[in-house]
Amino acid sequence: MPEYLTPGVYVEETSFRSRSVEGVPTSTFGMTGRTAYGPVPYTLPDGTRVLPAPTLVTSFTEYERAFGGLQIRGDECQLAYGARAFFSNGGRRLYVSRVFPFVETAGPAPVIDAxxxxxxxxxxxxxxxxxxxxxxxxxxxxxxxxxxxxxxxxxxxxxxxxxxxxxxxxxxxxxxxxxxxxxxxxxxxxxxxxxxxxxxxxxxxxxxxxxxxxxxxxxxxxxxxxxxxxxxxxxxxxxxxxxxxxxxxxxxxxxxxxxxxxxxxxxxxxxxxxxxxxxxxxxxxxxxxxxxxxxxxxxxxxxxxxxxxxxxxGGDGTPLTAADLKGRTADPDNLARPALGLGALAEVEDISIVAVPDTVTLGLADQKTAVDDLIGHCQDLRYRMAIVDPPRDSSLSEVRQFRAQFDTKYAALYYPWVRITDPTRRPDPGVPVRLLDLPPSGYVAGIYARSTIERGVHKAPANEVVLGINDFTTNVTYGRQAVLNPEGVNALRFFEGRARRVWGARTMSSDPEWKYVNVRRLFNYLEASIDRSTQWAVFEPNNERLWASIRQTVEDFLIATWRTGALLGTKPEEAFFVRCDRTTMTQNDLDNGRLICLIGVAPTYPAEFVIFRIGQFTADARRN
Known part of the structure; x- marks a missing residue:
């Protein structure tokens, strides 16, 4: 308790309400890869050191100012097209970590060749x-x-x-x-x-x-x-x-x-x-x-x-590899070795969706390695969801073989690629329109963000229109999706009169508990929000007063979440429970400074299969 050493009147402020949990953002997108220009860490031989962090852009105009245009030496810049697709489909916040494989001078201590x-x-x-x-x-x-x-x-x-x-x-x-x-x-x-x-x-x-x-x-x-x-x-x-x-x-x-x-x-x-x-x-x-x-x-x-x-x-460096996309974490003992690639995105807490469109520019073996690195990035950071692109020109069998190499609840695969009109070519009435085939991750990330902003993270990002495209590279029919959907490949389909839509919301997990993207993202949201908003409890006296405060804080947050429709149940008791008392902690836990709070929630699952059963009955038949 405070010390009172001098006689007098003391007026003190106190609080009689529980602390609140603030929900974390769940629509912020992060990408790493090659760009035409723009911020990337480097140190020149003369000692000039430039160490930018991943750059936040809130529109494609800002992206172009920071990272240049849609092409690199006449080839498509996959990251730039992904950023354009993200913003055109409703995305608002994008962090970009540029990857540039520098040409270095040979010698015992290679340095960047300016x-x-x-x-x-x-x-x-x-x-x-x-x-x-x-x-x-x-x-x-x-x-x-x-x-x-x-x-x-x-x-x-x-x-x-x-x-x-x-x-x-x-x-x-x-x-x-x-x-x-x-x-x-x-x-x-x-x-x-x-x-x-x-x-x-x-x-x-x-x-x-x-x-x-x-x-x-x-x-x-x-x-x-x-x-x-x-x-x-x-x-x-x-x-x-x-x-x-x-x-x-x-x-x-x-x-x-x-x-x-x-x-x-x-x-x-x-x-x-x-x-x-x-x-x-x-x-x-x-x-x-x-x-x-x-x-x-x-x-x-x-x-x-x-x-x-x-x-x-100037030049565009050496050929891109999976190791370049993975990057590295920052060296705490050497400021000249900052975080790069996915390692740089790891330093931005707000990111909840991650994609690496440049994986499609690699060979199949390197693409598999790069996707493994992307999945590992999301698993290590726990509160992120990866969007994976299939290889270019994949057939139905090839995309199934590609999908079979992964098993994770932190990533989702979408098929097929999308086709757009080349925005870098001026229209000419006498020349056929040039079309481009692009991976779908940027478009899907924008739909993730749009669905989250409009409905909430608990809404499955499916049955949503894909904006800004001409067509899909492959027509996924009802029968073809019957093969893809059980294997966790989310189809992009065209419906007459209903446009082109995302028609799947499954992760690449074999665990039925984590079958759906929205369930995984809902738990990411709940866990990250509780994690960030209860840091005040560290080093507080570990007693009944603290336990009650923790319970009240988490319950208030879950009630607000339940009211948005994110949890099942007609009343809070059916939607979640929060326990933090002697039943969740032993004396050994208390002696070792551990406070254990047990939380259970009942998430809502998407109505993936809507079934109406209709039969005939006679006029005088009785209905129960």
Missing amino acids: GANFASLDLPAPGAPLLRWRARWPGSAGAAISVAVTMRRGKNAVTTGAGGTPQLTGVQPGAAVEVVPAAGGGRPTTIPDGRLPTPANVRIVARQADGTLGYRDGQNVRPVAAGTAAFHLTLAVTVRSGDRVDTYNELELDDEHPRALAHVLQAADPADEFSMVWYQEVDPPAPQPAPAPGARLAALLGTGRGEFLFLGG
């Missing part, structure tokens, strides 16, 4: 560059990026202070100025529009020991000379890639300024999270001095007409 992975542009010329524009992320898409730099010249920053002493105003330390002789006879100093600064006249503003501003001269600061004018020079950088154009205005040349080019467009944690390029000043070989600010400015501006210059080089 030239083989990252596009770049040396200025003023390759061979002896003063500065370099680098693609911020690896990939051949970096070679489609172009950069243009323009300059704006401000008004004269030199004024006359007390005693006729010239001083700088309106600029900060680190600003670049052009110093020219002042006009005589009281006439204003002017510079013709469009004239580039003379490199020798460019100075960097710095603060003197007395607090006034001057010009940096090596390690020293020179005062402002009388009879001079200084014009503030600011930069605007425009970065273009396809239809995307990013503009960064009011940038400064020197690192000392908070709006310095090297700060706003730095590699790690820039002002724009999804900036496409970063700015690097190249250190000259010893013992050459660092380039003067005027030389750097001249290299940036070129002819001064703001031409767009393309980056060059």
Whole structure:
């Protein structure tokens, strides 16, 4: 109990209600795989370290800004098409963990080969560059990026202070100025529009020991000379890639300024999270001095007409493998080895649905390994459901053979693939429409999310329309589904007048308790919600008061869940029970600090087979 040492009146707040359990999100989707561009952890040989976490996007427009388009060197980007399908079918939150198999230099300690992975542009010329524009992320898409730099010249920053002493105003330390002789006879100093600064006249503003501003001269600061004018020079950088154009205005040349080019467009944690390029000043070989600010400015501006210059080089790494998709967990002893692939998605708690569309790009043996890794990921984290894609062009027998290799309650398989109109081709009346065959995981994930948002996690994500497709690659008939359904292969079917629908809700488990997807996801929801919301009980006194509080907390949550229709029973006693008392714990448990709460729930199962029995009877027959 609290200590009371000094006589007085003490007013204290207390609570007379049980703690509540907040339901966890169950519609957040996570994917890992190759993308055209975008965030991926890396460390360059020069020590530049960029370590982004999986990126959250809430629309396909955001996805395109972060990870590029639908193609990688002319091939379909399966993850991009999966993201597009997810959002078109009602999904709202997607985490993407990009996988990029870097090309590394050979040697005893391999490091990333910057030239083989990252596009770049040396200025003023390759061979002896003063500065370099680098693609911020690896990939051949970096070679489609172009950069243009323009300059704006401000008004004269030199004024006359007390005693006729010239001083700088309106600029900060680190600003670049052009110093020219002042006009005589009281006439204003002017510079013709469009004239580039003379490199020798460019100075960097710095603060003197007395607090006034001057010009940096090596390690020293020179005062402002009388009879001079200084014009503030600011930069605007425009970065273009396809239809995307990013503009960064009011940038400064020197690192000392908070709006310095090297700060706003730095590699790690820039002002724009999804900036496409970063700015690097190249250190000259010893013992050459660092380039003067005027030389750097001249290299940036070129002819001064703001031409767009393309980056060059870059690549898409080595061929993708199942090990790349699995990735790794973060090394706690080495910050340069962050989590990758599925290991990176493991660090995001909100994810409840996971898919890896790139498994279909692997050979059958590697695809089986990658699906095993995906299932293992969901089993280890317990509160996730995997959506598995069948191999490309699978026949009925082939998809059954593929399904027979797995037995898990944490994954579901959907068949067949879907067919869409190629969105990257412009329509031409004289040319047949080009069609694409895509794996169904992105579409099914969107239906999972849509069903959860509209009805709840307890509703089976089936008998739902698949949006944004032309057809299925294979027509699954009534008779064919009679073979697939008992084996846990969920069919995608077309019904005349009722569109194309998901027509199955089974997991890949042989355990009849976990036959249905919605039952597994309902328990994921219940377990994760109780897990997160009862952490307050750890290290509380393990006695009857705590047991009663735990019971009340869980019962209140389950009553709210029962009222949504997620549990069977006409009253709470029929839907669930919660026990946390001496019947669930022995003295040995108490002595070892264990609190055991036993919870039983009666989930609702989908009406998979709706049966009406109809028979004839005579008019005078009696009915019981």
